[in-house]
Amino acid sequence: MNSPLPTAWLEIDLSAIQNNYRELCRISGAKVAAVVKANAYGHGLVEVAQAVLEAGGEWLAVARFEEAEQLRKNWIMAPVLVLGYTPPEQVVEAAKENIRLTLFDTQTAIRYSAQTSQRGMTVKVHIKVNTGMNRLGIAPQDAVEFTRWVSGLPGIEVEGVFTHFARADEPAADTTDRQIRIFDEVLASLRSVGIQPKLFHASNSAAVFNYPQAAYDMVRCGIALYGLHPSPETLLPATFRPALTLKTRLTSIRELDAGEGVGYNYRYYTSKKERIGTIAIGYADGFRRVMGNKVLVNGVEVPVVGSVCMDQCMISLDGIQGVQVGDEVVLIGKSGGLQRTVEDVAKEWGTVNYEVVCGMADRLTRRFIHSNDKKG
Ligand SMILES: Cc1ncc(COP(=O)(O)O)c(C=O)c1O
Known part of the structure; x- marks a missing residue:
């Protein structure tokens, strides 16, 4: 259900x-x-x-x-x-x-x-x-x-x-x-x-x-x-559609001064006054603990900052207007005019799309939708 x-x-x-x-x-x-x-x-x-x-x-x-x-x-x-x-x-x-x-x-x-x-x-x-x-x-x-x-x-x-x-x-x-x-x-x-x-x-x-x-x-x-490509050399025809979207929520927003450390071991420091958001997803969900992750907020791509924690991570919200706690954040899928594909994430993680989706943890809620039903 x-x-x-x-x-x-x-x-x-x-x-x-x-x-x-x-x-x-x-x-x-x-x-x-x-x-x-x-x-x-x-x-x-x-x-x-x-x-x-x-x-x-x-x-x-x-x-x-x-x-x-x-x-x-x-x-x-x-x-x-x-x-x-x-x-x-x-x-x-x-x-x-x-x-x-x-x-x-x-x-x-x-x-x-x-x-x-x-x-x-x-x-x-x-x-x-x-x-x-x-x-x-x-x-x-x-x-x-x-x-x-x-x-x-x-x-x-x-x-x-x-x-x-x-x-x-x-x-x-x-x-x-x-x-x-x-x-x-x-x-x-x-x-x-x-x-x-x-x-x-x-x-x-x-x-x-x-x-x-x-x-x-x-x-x-x-x-x-x-709906995922077998490999970079073997792409699917455009008639195929990816089935998976990964989302979470913003759980906290704070303004930090320049020079403040973020998260475990302070692997990120603000270089200026910066707005930092916390999102409810971590490596125990299959979101890898690597640097350079990105997410979509209100149709804008923003970087994950600092280390990914077990259940949470932090993102930079600099320049993003009108966001509040509870808002959706897209890790794989579409937001506004932007899209992050499983293949984008695989490339950033140095792996294949197979491993990205198979790594999605059991504890993630799976919501099943029928996109065809939405259309007239
Ligand atoms: C024996 C066997 N057949 C078929 C498949 C399906 O492969 P694919 O996901 O590339 O279609 C697999 C997947 O690893 C497999 O091990």
């Missing part, structure tokens, strides 16, 4: 996510699995999953079994694939809840099969092939034999075979073409021995744009679903 008066909050535009989901379907021409791991990249697991399903979505993907369980606890019964490792102790629950697991090694396969077949159950799995990411996956030269063997194990159904690209967001690199070639060879060999699982999938968001030939049956999209 939306809290009426939060102190620091995220506004999540579910209409934007639904729009982006439809765009990904249109552009890829394949099924789109909505990647909702890490609390839907900070946007809110359950609400985002529901919004995608409402927009016609079919598949969800998460990193961990616990995230899939959380979906089920919230009555989200759509097919969900756990992309990471799931311990065999959880396979019975997975089979019961129809949660699809990723499989890539013999020992785990034997243990999954023992657990489920004993109880007359079947778990659906997607076999992961390592075509070059070198993170998870069976070696390509073993993939056909492994898939054939797993298909014959009791209590396991091979529903999918997939891989993951390491550099799909760098169109100049030739390694994704190599990964696609290796995956294509595995698929051809599987078909030649009569193995044709329902779903082959490989692409993340960047690959949807840079490698349309790799859409196969399904693509797995996270960052583009949230």
Whole structure:
């Protein structure tokens, strides 16, 4: 439920996510699995999953079994694939809840099969092939034999075979073409021995744009679903809309004389008479403790001064007219004619947009809006 008066909050535009989901379907021409791991990249697991399903979505993907369980606890019964490792102790629950697991090694396969077949159950799995990411996956030269063997194990159904690209967001690199070639060879060999699982999938968001030939049956999209650019070299078309806004409030305003220190360790000194505001957001919210942060107040960009504290920080209000305690301050999003994007913040923090949104703390209130409803 939306809290009426939060102190620091995220506004999540579910209409934007639904729009982006439809765009990904249109552009890829394949099924789109909505990647909702890490609390839907900070946007809110359950609400985002529901919004995608409402927009016609079919598949969800998460990193961990616990995230899939959380979906089920919230009555989200759509097919969900756990992309990471799931311990065999959880396979019975997975089979019961129809949660699809990723499989890539013999020992785990034997243990999954023992657990489920004993109880007359079947778990659906997607076999992961390592075509070059070198993170998870069976070696390509073993993939056909492994898939054939797993298909014959009791209590396991091979529903999918997939891989993951390491550099799909760098169109100049030739390694994704190599990964696609290796995956294509595995698929051809599987078909030649009569193995044709329902779903082959490989692409993340960047690959949807840079490698349309790799859409196969399904693509797995996270960052583009949230309206964020896969990388500086792989920008989204203008039809995509960012979904997240980060806001807080001014909680205090004071006039300081020249030469006064501000905040812990006085990492800022006023050089003249200066108006300083305090805002209710800090590093415990995911607003990083680095110098050089900026925020928007009444359509003006102002600097954060001094160290970011755990729950608060200070900003310079010099020259800003008509502000008072309780006013909104925008850290990510639009204010007047100005906008600070997740990408702006990522650049200032020396990281990627993924890390900025995934770092948004649980304690931030998430207010869900439908921007489409506002329009006539
Ligand atoms: C296996 C896998 N597939 C798909 C994705 C989605 O990637 P993106 O957010 O770049 O679309 C991820 C995200 O890290 C992933 O780990």
